[in-house]
Amino acid sequence: MLEILYYLQGHQSVYVGIVGAGIGALAAAIALRRARVAVTVLEAAGELLEIGAEIQMTPNVSVLLQRWDVADVIEDSLVQIEELNMRRKDGTLDGHTDIPVVEKALGRPWWLVHRAHLHEGIAVTAKRLGAAIHTNSRVVSLDHQAGGKVTFDLCRGADGLNSIVRSTLFPDVRPDAKTTNCAYRAVIPYERIRQDSIAKELIQKQTMEVWMGCNAYIITYPISAGELFNLVLSHHRPEKVYATQPDVPTEELRNEYKDFDPRIKCIVDMIHETSRWALLVTGPLKSWSSPQKNVVLMGDAAHSMVNHMAQGAATSMEDGAFLAKCIGAVVQGKLSLRKAITLYEVERMPKAFLKQQVSFLNGAIWRLAHGPKQQARDAAMAPDLEREYHVRSSNIYGDPQTVVDVYGYDVKVHAEEALEHFTNAEKDEYLGTGIVPGLEKYMGWFMKLPANQPHSKL
Template structure:
């Protein structure tokens, strides 16, 4: 099969779209991004770059651009809503086991870093370019038109345009993201300097930690962002009705009332919030396909599989999609497979992974929202050994449950793509001569501890 020149058009310059652009450029694929907004920015507050994607930020050089705005926490504390400690995780232990940092960052800083690297690598980004029509046929280029009347032609169109995706609505007009329950979330940030002035609340910021307060139909998760200068809060709660769009100017009193019986320390910080928005938690799919029949239009990220936020995997899964898809399309440019085969492989491998994370994310929310009673007591008992530093084979705290940590946070999307490509091209896994051991199996069972690793914590951006 001959080498091919591929020009990819990415619709949407959010976190997923920019991550995909970086991956495509690293794979030698030409990229043009069409972004509807009239400036490149990211709304929202904090975001977790868990180890499955922090490693990508390191490889791509994005971590070096973000620099000190990446924050590492010392520990995670799981609490009942009254502040009773029921679980504890030493985050450095997870980082050392996986060989990757666990970072917290403001979405704006992450977005700026991704945009800078994508631009440096040669991705063309066009703002104020809302796509209004998309035409695709077998054996021809995909044609896009923007609201300004500009026309673009691409070999492959990637819909990275979020839950309200124009690309998805074109491919699958009957698919609508759904609020599976009445669960939604407030988001807010508070300066650390303000918290330090409160004699009760300041106890929570003596160290850089992530804290989770679990209550019936409401929880709070907090962590530092912006170089440790800002305290990020996500306040999960249930409403009488389902929420389908972001609501601004919500009642502060109403928000405070939801958490009035929580730990006085976190309640004092909640009472510092002067304005907030209520965010919907919309789920898309699982879809039967992420692509056009011609395999020249494909979805990724929230456009394909939006999920609830309880495992911090929405943006992370989008970034994984982009990295995997770029590996597949990169193989097309080298004549190893056709574009149709590349998209088929991407769907075959990534769709089950995304669906698994949608389910785990939903279940973690259920775990954190349990009412007082037998299930809540069983949850607390299952994570209690961690308070004494005892070894856990399983834990109801999915942030340090060994199985979940390895399946989600220990996942290596680029290695997965290379394995899948090797199976497709050669009909089997690549193995070492003599031993017959596949590299990823060796790394899974031996390489993780035998590789040279630094003794210090991942204190600097881009260090591994």
């Protein structure tokens, strides 16, 4: 995806061209149209499609779907779970989160949805708001210094892992597999699981389940209005994986999880075809823009991340919403385009970096080998099982601090506060709002305490 913003010099009008029509790009189109910005979307494919199955709309972005009325379009496809259970690979329950408690605390839902349904809903909403979407339109090169048939004041690149825009700005940057970690993905019809006397125990309620093992985990949850059981199966390979590997032998997948809980193993054995997905990370980059501030990146083009916190698409959607607020200020004559891009970079770059790091840490927590660190992790989760109040948990999905930092984040509030601070600051004095906390709170703390202490009851 590549977004191109046409700024009409001497006027308070902004025309935005978005090349690519993925979830992040179309979300940006919605946010820009709501800011009264004209938008044209150019998609290389012959039709609008979204690759993949599941996606979590955690509370930090479910609130955007509500504000943008996308939720009304796809409401029949949205699933809300009752609880999250953290288990050892043998099925032993270590941690628990009451999802309705999180939702009530934040005033927002936690939704699970099929990517195709979400993508369709976002596309429908963008069209209703007046965004023009054209397929069979491909951008193959970019020159941000020379003029041509049309000259743009700003080009925004959201063209994913293989970004043309990023390679133009930063030719030496490549998405990297930081470790040998990768993932299988699969979906199984619930009806089939109900027919299995062992596996059906797992679907008595709508839950998210995580099975944690040494260098491997499985996370499952319902999608497609509860008709499909989604699995993401994290594991390591002897070598790094840099591209999707289709048609992985199912025997290889099954051997990877042969020692897991018999209930989930039964479901894994139902998988008849799968692919291995690379987990590639981009950056952190020193800049998301050209020196002239006429080209800027977003989404996976700027900050692709591992999947352990379900924040890749969410962060891209936040990028689009934040920049739309900045461009809206340009339309209103409150900000120059250069300053809008500066503000976007200063505020969004540290937030994306935080998400990248917390995602790494959560994956590491879930894949700890048996030993003192694993025992400390489990002890820190233990109060969850008794529904005891605590201010820290190694179950990051339910950890109160993470809930506030990640799921409680409101990009609208952040953008409005940043705009106010930025416009009131002297020209060279704006230092940002300081949104990145220390990462020690997420993992290191529970490893430094004896395993026999009630870590979470601080």
